[in-house]
Amino acid sequence: MSQLTQALEIGKFVVTGEIGPPKGVVLDKCLHDAEMLRDYVTAINVTDLQSAVMRIGSLAVSARLVERGLEPVYQLTCRDRNRLALQSELLSAWALGIENVLCLTGDHPALGDHIEAKPVYDLDSVQLLKAASSLNQGYDMAGHELESVPSFFLGAVVTPGAEPLEPQVIKMKKKIEAGARFFQTQAVYEPEKFERFMSQVQGFKVPVIAGIVILKSVAMAKFMNSNVAGISVPEAIILEMEETKKDDRKKKAVEIVARIIRQVKPFCQGVHIMPLGWDDLIPEIINQAELGLQVRTRRAEE
Amino acid sequence: MQISEPRCKILLIDDDPDFVATTKTVLAFRPDYKV
Numbered sequence: 001m002s003q004l005t006q007a008l009e010i011g012k013f014v015v016t017g018e019i020g021p022p023k024g025v026v027l028d029k030c031l032h033d034a035e036m037l038r039d040y041v042t043a044i045n046v047t048d049l050q051s052a053v054m055r056i057g058s059l060a061v062s063a064r065l066v067e068r069g070l071e072p073v074y075q076l077t078c079r080d081r082n083r084l085a086l087q088s089e090l091l092s093a094w095a096l097g098i099e100n101v102l103c104l105t106g107d108h109p110a111l112g113d114h115i116e117a118k119p120v121y122d123l124d125s126v127q128l129l130k131a132a133s134s135l136n137q138g139y140d141m142a143g144h145e146l147e148s149v150p151s152f153f154l155g156a157v158v159t160p161g162a163e164p165l166e167p168q169v170i171k172m173k174k175k176i177e178a179g180a181r182f183f184q185t186q187a188v189y190e191p192e193k194f195e196r197f198m199s200q201v202q203g204f205k206v207p208v209i210a211g212i213v214i215l216k217s218v219a220m221a222k223f224m225n226s227n228v229a230g231i232s233v234p235e236a237i238i239l240e241m242e243e244t245k246k247d248d249r250k251k252k253a254v255e256i257v258a259r260i261i262r263q264v265k266p267f268c269q270g271v272h273i274m275p276l277g278w279d280d281l282i283p284e285i286i287n288q289a290e291l292g293l294q295v296r297t298r299r300a301e302e
Numbered sequence: 303m304q305i306s307e308p309r310c311k312i313l314l315i316d317d318d319p320d321f322v323a324t325t326k327t328v329l330a331f332r333p334d335y336k337v
Contacts, residue, residue: 105313124315159336167328167337170321229336 002099003071004043005153007270008182008207014270015291016073016184016209017282018045021056027064034070036279040286043100045073045184045272052079052112059093066097073155073184074098077106082122083131083141090132094150102155102184103128103175126174129154133179156180158208159230160197161190169200176206184272187213187224189233191263198267209270212260214253214278214285218242254281258288265289305329 007014017037019030034044044065048058062072074093081089093101105125109117123131131141138149156175162168172183188194188210198208215221218241221233237256244252261271271289275282305314305325314325314337328335 108313119313121313121315124313127315162335163332164328167321167325167335170324171337174316174318174321229334 002043002153004073004100004182007042011269013265013291014042014209015040015286016043016045016270016272017041017279018047018272018274019061020047020050020276021058021061023053023055025056027056027061030061031064031068033275033277033279034065034068037282038070040282041273042270043071043073045075045102048075048077048104048106049080049112050107052107052109052114052117054112054114059089059096059098062093062098063096071100072098073100073102075102075104076128077104078121078123078125078128079106079109080117080120082120086123086128087131087135087140090135090152091146091150094152099151100153100155101132102157103132103180104157125156126171126178129156129175129178129180136179153181154179155182155184157185158183158201159186160188160194160210161186161232162230165197165200168197172201173204176204180206182207182209182269184209185211186228186230187211187274188260188264189231189237191260193232194264195267207269209272210261210264210268211272211274212257213274214257214276214281215241216253216276216278217249250278250281253278254284254288257281257285261285261289261291265291 019033022030037044046058046062049055058075062074065072103125109115109119132152132154134141135150136152138146140146158172159168183206185208194210218238221238221241224231225233241252273282273285316322325337
């Protein structure tokens with residue numbers, strides 16, 4: 001059983017991190033980023049061609065994390081593979097020691113760097129979850145029995161800031177019925193909206209890990225507001241960043257993220273911090289967010 | 303049933319007519335909506 005499964009099952013507040021595989025074959029930088037997170041997170045998400053940009057695959061990088069004694073959350077999207085490839089890749093992941101899988105539909109190729117690529121979408125996230133759950137029960141999508149059986153811990157995503165919220169909640173329920181046992185959310189910048197979302201999905205009784213993206217610049221905040229559905233960085237935060245000197249940008253980023261974590265913590269079962277290269281800020285974020293107890297606990301366990 | 307819009311981020315594969323109808327309604331007003 002993965003550490004993430006154990007932690008969420010006993011109701012522990014978890015911290016997960018994230019790394020993005022590179023566009024190339026040398027993994028030193030992303031493995032270094034993962035090492036920076038080692039003492040502070042329960043598991044590390046490995047993105048699957050994030051934003052539909054061609055890179056090395058999440059399977060290879062996840063396997064390298066396993067080799068190093070780090071626990072990956074292997075992200076798998078439906079954009080580039082049909083049901084044969086998806087199921088085969090899941091079996092491969094299990095054979096490589098990967099237990100946590102985050103099932104996503106995936107950003108459309110039109111958003112990435114190969115806009116002429118053919119989108120596959122034979123399945124979407126709900127059907128992928130059903131397929132993975134079926135593998136867990138010993139059968140493939142065609143109903144054929146497996147010779148040996150994996151035991152994936154399956155997760156999915158949800159966007160708490162979406163307007164309207166209703167389709168998100170309906171699809172979240174479908175994902176749970178299909179086998180999702182935890183959720184990681186799109187980035188949260190409005191704790192009040194997150195609280196409202198959580199009050200609607202509380203009855204589902206599935207752990208929700210709030211997504212936190214470190215804001216690196218005003219331009220980034222404005223870009224997300226214009227281009228990422230379901231994310232809204234409030235004007236007050238943008239103003240706060242505008243008034244910050246360039247040399248103090250990292251300090252301000254830590255302050256904002258830690259504040260958001262403190263505000264959402266009472267309503268969720270963990271935070272998923274996406275550092276986007278600013279991995280060195282994670283220890284200070286955890287300290288300022290008053291999550292220090294977890295860090296000490298993990299160190300004590302080791 | 304599959305709804306896909308090559309230019310934007312929405313993609314839904316679902317056989318639940320109510321959910322498809324809800325999503326289509328949302329898309330009419332919010333073409334960038336992602337489920």
